[in-house]
Amino acid sequence: MRKSMQAAMMLIVSSAAPALAATGTQAKESMGLAAYLFLGFLALVVVTQLVPAVCLLAGMAKGLISPQPKASRTR
Numbered sequence: 001m002r003k004s005m006q007a008a009m010m011l012i013v014s015s016a017a018p019a020l021a022a023t024g025t026q027a028k029e030s031m032g033l034a035a036y037l038f039l040g041f042l043a044l045v046v047v048t049q050l051v052p053a054v055c056l057l058a059g060m061a062k063g064l065i066s067p068q069p070k071a072s073r074t075r
Helices: 002-021 033-065
Strands: none
Touching: none
């Protein structure tokens, strides 16, 4: 049991060593113009979907709050 635990710990430590050594060695890359345009398009889609949803929610709230008209009996 002890040997298997030691072997597992060695595997974990040895697999993490290259990741620890690679920090800060590469230049940071920023997103390009296409990525910003795509994110802007997604934000536009979300906003245009929110407008009808808010209108529907307001209409439902108004329907719940307003008094119900009495039904007229005609014979």
